[in-house]
Amino acid sequence: MGRYRGERPDQQITLSTRKNTDRFNISKVKESRKPLLSEEDLFNGIRNGNKAVLAQAITLVESSKKSHWERANTLVEKCLAAKTRSIRIGITGVPGVGKSTFIETLGKNLTDRGKKVVVLAVDPTSSRNKGSIMGDKTRMPELSKDARAFVRPSPSGDSLGGVARKTRETIILCEAAGYDIxxxxxxxxGQSETAVHGMVDFFLLLKLAGAGDELQGIKRGIIEMADAIVINKADGDNLKRAKLAEVDFKRALQLYPPKENGWIPTVSSCSATENRGIHELWEIIEDYVAKAQKSGHFSIKRKIQNKEWLLQTIEERLKFDFYNHEAIKSQLEVFLSKVAENKISPFRAAEALLELQRRKSV
Amino acid sequence: MGRYRGERPDQQITLSTRKNTDRFNISKVKESRKPLLSEEDLFNGIRNGNKAVLAQAITLVESSKKSHWERANTLVEKCLAAKTRSIRIGITGVPGVGKSTFIETLGKNLTDRGKKVVVLAVDPTSSRNKGSIMGDKTRMPELSKDARAFVRPSPSGDSLGGVARKTRETIILCEAAGYDIxxxxxxxxGQSETAVHGMVDFFLLLKLAGAGDELQGIKRGIIEMADAIVINKADGDNLKRAKLAEVDFKRALQLYPPKENGWIPTVSSCSATENRGIHELWEIIEDYVAKAQKSGHFSIKRKIQNKEWLLQTIEERLKFDFYNHEAIKSQLEVFLSKVAENKISPFRAAEALLELQRRKSV
Structure with missing residues (x-):
């Protein structure tokens, strides 16, 4: 974990040029085991709320096999056209803050009221760790068994961008399947917060009382993103500290400029294990959605997010096309070695490689 | 500060398609004021240790005017070929940790011993803040006046990638000018640490005693990168706490896997204001360099960094070429609007735009 980019370009290159070999093989195995449904069948199954079909459709979307792209795109496009009224909520917090229990409790509260709920995860560490800690069904045993809930583990991927893209597309499929939340x-x-923030309507930051880093600069970016800060584990001996932390956060939030949509981030406490403060939080979210829909900011934000999604898609494709170009595949290592030895500067090498890509594609 | 990508694609787009308008104008003004030296003259001036010429050369490298690129590339390539024996040190720490004073004290210690020292900065916030807090000469008044030192403020740029590239090239120029450190x-x-870590030989993390977040997951990535952790402001009432923090960090570091080059990160304290612990730290760095040179890891690391530099250069160019393509410039907004309204999916739009780029460039 945390290997820095500069240290392992070889791995980077391998990852970039041969995208996701493991996933590729997994999807191959799955494919041989069971023929994939047609896009039409997938779409109909999704619309009918068939979870098994939804899961298969997500597997298609997550596939990095180029032959699956066109099918995935067709499917996502069909789903995009389906009119839905969902609320997308991003939830973040450091390990240990109690995210699983919180999501389980909030999710159960919602399904008890008849809402259909999906839990997805964006975990940038999973691709490197070979084993995601996020979105694991065993972490949310109740919700995983709930007929109105759908829990999907974090997709693997060679980059945060790739993981984020798959998560966006999965959201679209789940919405077409009729999920409300x-x-x-x-x-x-860090980075994954920004990615998730860019795909949700409401962004929730879970905190613990007295973790000491409340007002540290390091968290500034994340605090600015939050529409609500919720201090979890406000129970037993922690209650008093949670209240103090609430005051601290409220004071700190006053230092930030107001949000463009006029929303003033809320600060509250909850105990996910005791199911306290969760209902109140949901009322906050409903209040936010009602206000944002009334002012038009709800759809403005989604439009802006869609635009950003296009730009990210383009940039991913530019890289994919480059690293998968035949001439580049055969020459990249040669130029990398020359650059490593200072025999040629990175710009000359980049120029030469880009020229190679241009020439050979004519 | 901290505006997230998803919220402002319009700004993003403007920034992406019209790179650095303000810098462009500044360089235009400078150009009209004073004719730039030829690459040959710049190179000779740099090699002769002329600071004014070095500064002008860096301005050329930082220019985003396309007509300057070729000249900048030629110059950097000349400088790359010059044999140098520098040590590149990355220094990070949250605001308030005392970086300026630390760098000023370490720098003065080095120039007093006859070393030539450069201070550069990578500040990803500067481009958005319109006003960098980093590398400001007034922050290091002594070093700025020192004949053996060269302090350069942070370049502005529209992306961390752009700022990092300019900093890499500036390093090459400064090395050709004979700077040792x-x-x-x-x-x-966050991200900027990874960028800086990818361009230096030795990475230094400055900390304060008792800041509370020592062992928080949030800092894990940065701690893993560090070759040395130095607890600053270990003076007066802080001395005891600094010693305790040392013990904590040493214990924490044992949990990390050993570095590939065999180096065990050190933990020490210093007081930059009282000039204590700085000399000892320099001995640690010299020890590191000696060992890494002996084992060959010093040059291995630089080669790996060069390769990564090539990959980053390629990816920047891919984006630049796309966003500056005439057909894209005229059609991007159209497609962005369609995607915003869910009239077309991001993949179809990306496909269509990429096809446009391909077709028109033939």
Missing amino acids: IMVETVGV | IMVETVGV
């Missing part, structure tokens, strides 16, 4: 969780370590 | 500072907020 989409919860996207992530672990509180 | 290149210090690259950054603020401790």
Whole structure:
């Protein structure tokens, strides 16, 4: 974990040029085991709320096999056209803050009221760790068994961008399947927050009382993103500290400029294990959605997010096309070695490789 | 600060398609004011240790005017070929940790011994803040006046990638100018650490005693990168706490897997204001360099960094070429609007735009 990009370009290159070999093989195995449904059948199954079909459709979307792309795109496009009224909620917090229990409790509260709930995860560490800690069904045993809930483990991927893209597409499929609430969780370590924040309507930051880093600069970016800060584990001996932390956060939030949509981030406490403060939090979210829909900011935000999604898709494709170009595949290593030895500068090498890509594709 | 990508694609797009308008104008003004030296003259001036010429050369490298690229590339390539024996040191720490004073004290210690020292900065926030807090000469008044030192403020840029590229190239120019020690500072907020770590030989993490977040998951990635952790402001009432923090960090570091080059990260304390612990730290760095040179890891690391530099250069160019393509410039907004309204999926739109780029460039 945490291997830095600069240290392992070889691995980077392998990852970039041969995308996701393991996933590729998994999907191959799955494919040989059971023929995939047609896009039409997948779409109909999704619309009928068939969870097994939804799961298969998500597997298609997550596949990195190029032959699956066109099918996945067709399917996602069909689902995009389906009119839905979902609320997308991003949930973040450092490990230990109690995200699983919180999501389980909030999810159960919602399904008890007849809502259909999805839990997805964006976990940038999973691709490197070979084993995601996020979205694991065993972490949310109740919700996983709930007929109105759908829990999907974090997709693997060679980049946060790839994982984020798959999660966006999965959201679209789940919405077409009629789910009302989409919860996207992530672990509180930076970049992935920004990715999740860019795909949800409401962004929730879970905190613990007295963790000491409340007002540290390091968390500033994440605090700014939050529409609500919720202090979890506000129970037993922690209650008093949670109240103090609430005051601290409220004071701190006053230092930030107001959000463009006029929303003032809320600060509250909850105990997920005791199911306290969860109902109140849901009322906050409903209040936010009602206000944002009334002011038009709800759809403005989604439009902006869609635009950003296009830009990310383009940038991913540019890289994919480059690293998968035949001429590049055969010459990249040669140029990398020359650059390593200072025999040629990175710009000359980049120029030469880009020229190679241009020339050979004519 | 901290505006997230998803919220402002319009700004993003503007930034992406019209790179750095403000810098463009600045360089235009500078150009009209004073004719730029030829690459040959710049190179000779740099090699002769002329600071004014070095500064002008860096301005050329930082220019985003396309007509300057070729000249900048030629110059950097000349400088790359010059044999140099520098040590590149990355320095990070959250705001308030005392980076300026630390760098000033370490720098003065080095120039007093006859070393030539450069201070550069990678500050990803500067481009959005319109006003960098990093590398400001007034923050290091002594070093800025020192004949053996060269302090350069953080380049502005529309992306961390752009800022990092300019910093890499500036390092090459400074090395060709005969500087022995290149210090690259950054603020401790995530991505920029990885960028700086990818361009230096030795990475230094400055900490304060008792800041409370020592062992929090949030800092894990940065702690893993560190070759040395130095607890600053270990003076007066802080001395005891600093010693305790040392013990904590040493214990924590044992949990990490050993570095590939065999180096065991050190933990020490210093007081930059009282100039204590700085000399000892320099001995640690010299020890590291000696060992890494002996084992060959010093040059292995630089080669790996060069390769990564090539990959980053390629990816930047791919984006630049796309967003600056005439057909894309005229059609991007159209497709962005369609995607915003869910009239077309991001993949179809990306396909269509990429096809446009391909077709028109033939």
